[in-house]
Amino acid sequence: MLNRQGGDAGFVPIAYLCVVKELGLIWSLIRKDWMIEWRLKYALSGLMLYLITLVFVVVISFQEISSPVWNVLFWILFLFVGMNAVLKSYQQESGYRKYYLQQLIDPLTLLISKTIYNVVLLFICALLIYGMLSIFITSPVRDVWLFLGTIAAVSVSFGICLTFISIIANQAAESATLAVIIGFPVLLPVLITGVRMSAFTIGMSMGGEISGDFTILLAIDLLLMGLSLWLFPFLWKD
Amino acid sequence: MKLEWWKYLSIVILLYTLLFGMLVPLGPGIVEVSPSRATTGAQRSFDVWGYNTRFKDFDAINVVLKLDDEHCLPAADYSVESDYHLKATFDVPSMPEGMKKSEFATMIIYPAGSGTAILPSAVSLQDGEGGQVSTHWVPEDDFTFERITGLHFPYRNILMESIRNTYFHVALWFAMMFILGASMVYSIRYLRSGNLDWDLKASAYAQVGIVIGVMGIATGMIWAANTWGKAWSWDIKQTMAAVALLIYLAYFVLRTSVEDQEKRARTSAAYNIFAFATLIPLLYVVPRLVDSLHPGSGGNPAMGGEDLDNTMRLVFYPAIIGWTLLGAWVSQLVFRFLKVQHYARSKNLTEQY
Numbered sequence: 001m002l003n004r005q006g007g008d009a010g011f012v013p014i015a016y017l018c019v020v021k022e023l024g025l026i027w028s029l030i031r032k033d034w035m036i037e038w039r040l041k042y043a044l045s046g047l048m049l050y051l052i053t054l055v056f057v058v059v060i061s062f063q064e065i066s067s068p069v070w071n072v073l074f075w076i077l078f079l080f081v082g083m084n085a086v087l088k089s090y091q092q093e094s095g096y097r098k099y100y101l102q103q104l105i106d107p108l109t110l111l112i113s114k115t116i117y118n119v120v121l122l123f124i125c126a127l128l129i130y131g132m133l134s135i136f137i138t139s140p141v142r143d144v145w146l147f148l149g150t151i152a153a154v155s156v157s158f159g160i161c162l163t164f165i166s167i168i169a170n171q172a173a174e175s176a177t178l179a180v181i182i183g184f185p186v187l188l189p190v191l192i193t194g195v196r197m198s199a200f201t202i203g204m205s206m207g208g209e210i211s212g213d214f215t216i217l218l219a220i221d222l223l224l225m226g227l228s229l230w231l232f233p234f235l236w237k238d
Numbered sequence: 239m240k241l242e243w244w245k246y247l248s249i250v251i252l253l254y255t256l257l258f259g260m261l262v263p264l265g266p267g268i269v270e271v272s273p274s275r276a277t278t279g280a281q282r283s284f285d286v287w288g289y290n291t292r293f294k295d296f297d298a299i300n301v302v303l304k305l306d307d308e309h310c311l312p313a314a315d316y317s318v319e320s321d322y323h324l325k326a327t328f329d330v331p332s333m334p335e336g337m338k339k340s341e342f343a344t345m346i347i348y349p350a351g352s353g354t355a356i357l358p359s360a361v362s363l364q365d366g367e368g369g370q371v372s373t374h375w376v377p378e379d380d381f382t383f384e385r386i387t388g389l390h391f392p393y394r395n396i397l398m399e400s401i402r403n404t405y406f407h408v409a410l411w412f413a414m415m416f417i418l419g420a421s422m423v424y425s426i427r428y429l430r431s432g433n434l435d436w437d438l439k440a441s442a443y444a445q446v447g448i449v450i451g452v453m454g455i456a457t458g459m460i461w462a463a464n465t466w467g468k469a470w471s472w473d474i475k476q477t478m479a480a481v482a483l484l485i486y487l488a489y490f491v492l493r494t495s496v497e498d499q500e501k502r503a504r505t506s507a508a509y510n511i512f513a514f515a516t517l518i519p520l521l522y523v524v525p526r527l528v529d530s531l532h533p534g535s536g537g538n539p540a541m542g543g544e545d546l547d548n549t550m551r552l553v554f555y556p557a558i559i560g561w562t563l564l565g566a567w568v569s570q571l572v573f574r575f576l577k578v579q580h581y582a583r584s585k586n587l588t589e590q591y
Binding site: 164168171172173174178181182184185186188189192193216219220223224227231234235 | 429478481482484485488491492495496497501504505507508509511512513515516518519520523524
C-alpha cells in the first residue's frame with residue numbers, strides 16, 4: 001500500500017493516481033462522444049455521405065487530374081469535410097447536459113477529450129478521402145508513409161484549431177455560419193503548410209526540407225493548444 | 239482635460255516624418271550601363287547614366303569595374319557628356335585565375351555627386367579571345383572610395399525614389415502590430431477583471447488596428463503598382479496580410495452576432511487573443527517559407543542590412559512611434575464613442591435616431 005515512512009514518498013502514488021483518474025475521465029468522455037455519435041447515426045452517416053458526394057463530384061467534374069491539382073484538391077476536400085465533422089462538437093452539449101457536465105468535470109478535461117476525439121475523427125476523414133481518391137484516380141503520392149505522417153500532423157493542428165473555434169462559434173446564435181467565417185482564415189497557415197508538405201510526398205519540390213514544415217506545425221500546435229487550455233474555461237462557463 | 243503630451247508628440251513626429259522623409263534627396267546612383275555585357279581582352283567603352291549625379295563638378299573621377307575585393311580595374315579614359323551621362327573606356331584584361339569564365343562586375347564611380355555611386359552586377363564579363371591588353375586587375379585597397387557624405391537616402395535600383403515608402407507602408411504595418419497587440423492586452427485584462435470598459439477598449443483598438451492595416455496594404459499596393467507593375471500580384475506577404483485582415487474582420491462579425499453583453503465580451507476577448515496569436519505564424523513564419531517579391535526576399539524580410547541605412551533609421555524608427563501614438567490617440571476617441579453609445583443604449587436613448 002502507500003509508503004508511510006517518508007513525508008514526500010506518498011506524493012508519487014497520489015500524483016500517479018490523479019493522472020490515471022484524469023486519463024480515465026478523458027477516455028470515458030471520448031467514449032461517451034463516440035457512443036452518442038454511433039447511436040444517433042445521422043451525424044456520422046451524414047458526414048460520410050457528404051464526404052462521398054464531395055469526392056464523387058470532384059472526380060466526375062475533373063475527369064483528369066494532374067499531381068499539383070490532386071494535391072490542392074485533397075486539402076480542399078479535407079478542409080470542407082473536416083469543418084463539417086468538427087464544428088458541431090459542442091452542439092450536443094447544450095441545455096441540461098451542459099449544466100451536468102459543467103458541474104461534473106473540469107473544463108480542461110472536457111477540452112482535451114474533445115480535441116483528441118476530433119483529431120482522431122479528422123485523421124479518419126483524411127484517410128477516407130485519400131482512400132476514395134485513390135480508388136477513382138491513380139494517386140500521385142510516392143512516399144505513402146510520409147503522406148500519412150503529413151495528414152496525421154495536419155489533423156492534429158486542424159483538430160486543436162477547430163475544437164477551439166467551435167466553442168467560440170457555439171456562443172453565437174448563427175453558429176454554423178460564424179464557425180466557417182472564423183475558422184477559415186485561422187486554418188489557412190496550417191493548410192498552406194499542409195499543401196507544401198504533401199507536395200514533397202508527390203515528388204514536387206517546394207524548396208527547403210519537410211522537417212522544417214513539421215517543426216512549424218508543431219510550433220503552431222503548441223501555441224494554439226496552450227491558448228486553448230488557457231482560454232477555454234472562460235468560454236465554457238456561463 | 240489633462241494635457242496628454244504624447245498626442246502632440248505624435249503630430250510632431252509625423253510632420254517630421256513627412257518633411258524629412260519626402261525632402262531628403264537620394265544619394266547618387268547609376269541607372270544603367272550599356273552595353274551590359276562585354277568580352278575581355280580588348281578595349282571596351284561603356285555609356286553610364288547616373289541618377290542625382292553631378293559629373294561636371296569634378297575634375298578627376300574614378301570609374302572602376304570591380305569583380306571582388308582583390309580584383310578591380312580603373313578606367314583607362316573617360317569623358318563627361320553631362321551631369322548624368324559619362325563615357326568610360328576600359329582595357330579589360332582576361333579573367334583572373336581561379337574565377338569563372340563569366341562573371342558580373344560592379345561599377346563604382348567616385349566622386350559622383352555627394353559620394354560614391356555603385357551599381358552591382360552592372361556588366362557581365364565573359365572571357366574573350368585574349369588580345370593584347372597591358373592592364374592588370376588590382377586590389378580594391380588601391381583606391382580611396384569615401385563613403386557618401388551629407389544627408390540622403392540610399393539609391394537602390396528599381397526602388398529609387400519609392401524607397402521613401404518605408405516610412406509609410408512598413409511603419410504603418412509595424413504600428414498595426416503594436417495597436418493590435420494593445421487590443422489583445424486589453425482583452426486579457428478584461429478576462430482577468432470582468433470590467434466591460436476593457437472589452438470596449440479592446441474593440442476600439444482592434445478597429446483602429448484594422449484601419450491602419452488597410453492603410454498599410456493600400457500604401458503597399460500603390461508602391462507595388464509602380465515597382466512590380468501590378469498593385470496585387472498574390473505575393474505571399476500580400477496574401478497573408480489579406481488573411482490577417484480577414485481574421486480581424488471575423489472578430490467584428492463575432493462581436494455583432496452574440497446578443498448577451500457579458501457573453502459577447504468573453505467570447506470576443508478569447509477570440510481576440512487567439513487571433514493575435516495566429517498573426518505570428520501568418521506574418522512571420524509562413525512568408526519565410528516561400529519566395530516573395532518583397533525587397534530583401536529570398537527568405538528574409540527587408541529589415542537591417544543594406545536596405546536600411548542610418549539616415550533611413552533616423553526617419554523609420556520615429557515613423558513607427560508616430561503612427562503607433564496616433565493610432566493610440568484615435569483608439570481612445572473610438573473608445574469614448576463606444577462608451578457613450580453603450581451608455582445611451584443601456585438608457586434607451588438611441589431610439590430617436
